[in-house]
Amino acid sequence: MSKKRILVVEDDKHLSKLIKYNMEKAGFDCITAPTGEIALKTLDRQPVDLIILDIMLPKMDGLQVCKQIKQDKKLAAIPIIMLTARGEEIDRIVGFELGADDYIVKPFSVRELVLRIKAILKRNKKEKIPQNILTADKLTIDISRHKVIAHKKEVELTLIEFKLLVLLMQRKGRVQSRDSLLNDVWDISSEVTTRTVDTHVKRLRQKLGKVGNLIETVRGIGYRFSDKE
DSSP states (O other): OOOOEEEEEOSOHHHHHHHHHHHHHTTOEEEEESSHHHHHHHHHHSOOSEEEEESSOSSSOHHHHHHHHHHSTTTTTSOEEEEESOOOHHHHHHHHHTTOSEEEESSOOHHHHHHHHHHHHHHHHHHTSOOSEEEETTEEEETTTTEEEETTEEOOOOHHHHHHHHHHHHTTTSOEEHHHHIIIIIOOOTTOOHHHHHHHHHHHHHHHGGGGGGEEEETTTEEEEOOOO
């Protein structure tokens, strides 16, 4: 089995070497890039399985790099962990809205970083397998039959509620901002606002009963379907 390749985009040479050492110790193949520009050129030359991306980079910052990666169809599926000394809520919101999968604030535990990387790669491997049946706790969705079962009872959902639930379950454990949900579920229009998302989530939770609690609110950002078994 080939090793998963990690790209570390970090301008701090000492930290970059430290991360690379620990990634290789954990069994990954690791390459580094000191700037966003070099990182993008590297991605053109060789595929990677995950990117650790510092926000505070010279010239092109990490948010710009993240945006450019997610706008490229060939690169968009690569998971990104944002790494930064800035821990303000607005930075996390922007990072998630641009498509980042996770966010770690410096100083951080290298062990925690490795565990998060493994969790994301494991989750992505599952997502690549087409799934017509989604399950979590006492909730089952049969996508092809457009059927939802909660606590052994069928739940009647509107088309939007069904699309919203499926999307959240398919992205289990990943924070979805209200804006991204509008884009992916509603195909956003000028008449639709983020308040619409909150209203539909509330109704969805009510219809699902106790398993509705699996849809977690991430304050100031949006929602996440719990990945706790």
